[in-house]
Amino acid sequence: DVKVTQSSRYLVKRTGEKVFLECVQDMDHENMFWYRQDPGLGLRLIYFSYDVKMKEKGDIPEGYSVSREKKERFSLILESASTNQTSMYLCASSLYGYGYTFGSGTRLTVV
Amino acid sequence: AQKITQTQPGMFVQEKEAVTLDCTYDTSDPSYGLFWYKQPSSGEMIFLIYQGSYDQQNATEGRYSLNFQKARKSANLVISASQLGDSAMYFCAIDYSQFYFGTGTSLTVIP
Numbered sequence: 001d002v003k004v005t006q007s008s009r010y011l012v013k014r015t016g017e018k019v020f021l022e023c024v025q026d027m028d029h030e031n032m033f034w035y036r037q038d039p040g041l042g043l044r045l046i047y048f049s050y051d052v053k054m055k056e057k058g059d060i061p062e063g064y065s066v067s068r069e070k071k072e073r074f075s076l077i078l079e080s081a082s083t084n085q086t087s088m089y090l091c092a093s094s095l096y097g098y099g100y101t102f103g104s105g106t107r108l109t110v111v
Numbered sequence: 112a113q114k115i116t117q118t119q120p121g122m123f124v125q126e127k128e129a130v131t132l133d134c135t136y137d138t139s140d141p142s143y144g145l146f147w148y149k150q151p152s153s154g155e156m157i158f159l160i161y162q163g164s165y166d167q168q169n170a171t172e173g174r175y176s177l178n179f180q181k182a183r184k185s186a187n188l189v190i191s192a193s194q195l196g197d198s199a200m201y202f203c204a205i206d207y208s209q210f211y212f213g214t215g216t217s218l219t220v221i222p
Contacts, residue, residue, distance in 0.1 A: 040214060048209070058209075090154075092156075099146050100204075102156035104153065104155040107154070
């Protein structure tokens with residue numbers, strides 16, 4: 001089974017901190033994605049990557065950046081965390097044409 | 112424009128009864144995939160079922176079936192013989208150039 005591992009289940013950070021959310025997949029998938037999930041809004045795409053060192057903006061990239069130095073790892077960076085970035089963050093990976101496999105999510109609280 | 116619409120924010124069903132979760136979609140692309148995911152309170156998104164736009168038959172996976180009505184652009188999930196463990200959020204998604212998710216339906220199974 002494909003595993004997508006997110007390094008933290010729960011995080012609490014202070015406003016203004018730089019925050020790193022890590023995601024690792026073990027099945028050599030080309031595609032990786034970061035979503036945030038908020039009640040009533042569903043999942044919204046922040047950034048995605050189809051290859052190493054490649055990144056594309058999703059629907060809500062403002063305030064975020066990403067890094068993909070190795071195929072298996074896709075990191076989401078909050079340059080200066082703000083309270084409106086309190087959310088559930090979900091990482092996913094896929095092979096083209098197949099469904100996504102998700103990590104277990106990171107619940108981030110910015111205080 | 113909303114690609115995926117789930118109009119039922121919350122649903123209740125009696126244990127052992129069947130329940131239908133609604134999903135409509137909007138695309139003019141002839142080739143697409145439709146997915147349903149379950150998200151229990153733990154947060155992980157679990158793949159349930161897939162329907163390709165060219166598939167002639169409705170997809171089934173155990174107690175899950177997808178009622179695919181292409182002309183109506185509808186892809187409803189049917190869960191038969193509901194169990195207490197089915198209580199969760201359910202998301203419909205369409206894969207058409209990228210994944211688009213609905214806002215989800217919260218299902219509660221009542222003993």
